[in-house]
Amino acid sequence: xxxxxxxxxxxxxxxxxxxxxxxxxxxxxxxxxxxxxxxxxxxxxxxxxxxxxxxxxxxxxxxxxxxxxxxxxxxxxxxxxxxxxxxxxxxxxxxxxxxxxxxxxxxxxxxxxxxxxxxxxxxxxxxxxxxxxxxxxxxxxxxxxxxxxxxxxxxxxxxxxxxxxxxxxxxxxxxxxxxxxxxxxxxxxxxxxxxxxxxxxxxxxxxxxxxxxxxxxxxxxxxxxxxxxxxxxxxx
Ligand code: ATP
Numbered sequence: 001x002x003x004x005x006x007x008x009x010x011x012x013x014x015x016x017x018x019x020x021x022x023x024x025x026x027x028x029x030x031x032x033x034x035x036x037x038x039x040x041x042x043x044x045x046x047x048x049x050x051x052x053x054x055x056x057x058x059x060x061x062x063x064x065x066x067x068x069x070x071x072x073x074x075x076x077x078x079x080x081x082x083x084x085x086x087x088x089x090x091x092x093x094x095x096x097x098x099x100x101x102x103x104x105x106x107x108x109x110x111x112x113x114x115x116x117x118x119x120x121x122x123x124x125x126x127x128x129x130x131x132x133x134x135x136x137x138x139x140x141x142x143x144x145x146x147x148x149x150x151x152x153x154x155x156x157x158x159x160x161x162x163x164x165x166x167x168x169x170x171x172x173x174x175x176x177x178x179x180x181x182x183x184x185x186x187x188x189x190x191x192x193x194x195x196x197x198x199x200x201x202x203x204x205x206x207x208x209x210x211x212x213x214x215x216x217x218x219x220x221x222x223x224x225x226x227x228x229x230x231x232x233x234x235x236x
Contacts, residue, residue: 001025002079002156002187007057009046016042018211024156024187029178031190031198031219033232034208040191041084044158048081049074061156075104080154084161086145090134094125094144097133101151110153118147121180139170143177150181157181158189163197175201195232199223
């Protein structure tokens with residue numbers, strides 16, 4: 001289980017994330033909703049060790065404190081991030097991108113099995129293994145990015161707005177793929193603005209408002225919440 005306790009991040013004197021405590025269990029999809037600049041990306045970067053966190057907060061994975069660990073050690077511990085810009089290598093093939101994801105020591109001995117698992121989760125990648133990534137559609141590139149993260153054999157997969165820029169059809173495909181990833185027992189922390197589809201596959205969710213948690217509930221309860229409906233589901 002991933003657990004953050006009172007995680008805070010400052011950029012200079014600007015407080016971007018304040019006392020954020022969340023949990024994500026294995027096999028669970030947790031969505032974090034929030035407006036632009038709410039601090040969602042900063043929070044994911046802080047968990048990943050890419051942005052320093054304030055003393056007093058902690059990141060714990062399966063009982064092990066990994067606060068202030070560098071990004072490579074966080075991946076080794078079992079947390080993989082798919083960043084908002086996907087971070088794929090456009091000049092390499094889909095297969096080469098996937099293999100790069102297997103670099104962490106935890107994943108190297110199981111590269112062949114992990115590759116089989118990723119290709120069965122994303123059958124399209126199997127068809128397109130030899131294709132250069134920059135010639136792929138946005139949706140396919142997103143699958144490469146998620147597949148690469150899965151090659152590190154994470155116990156927690158974090159995704160920063162994976163549906164951004166995808167057509168409605170590709171969005172549905174993406175959320176179906178994430179539901180399949182959940183079934184493998186991986187815990188998913190999903191930062192999204194697409195509240196409708198993310199809540200539909202999520203077990204629980206948090207609302208991040210101006211850097212702090214404004215609400216935490218089951219996905220079902222959040223879908224019925226008037227504030228969520230108004231702000232994220234296009235009601236009223
Ligand atoms: P979006 O949905 O637009 O990506 P977000 O919820 O992910 O927004 P963040 O990107 O985490 O929000 O930004 C939170 C706040 O921190 C914003 O006010 C932003 O301007 C600020 N911020 C983010 N990165 C930096 C940085 N490297 N230096 C200074 N301020 C930053």
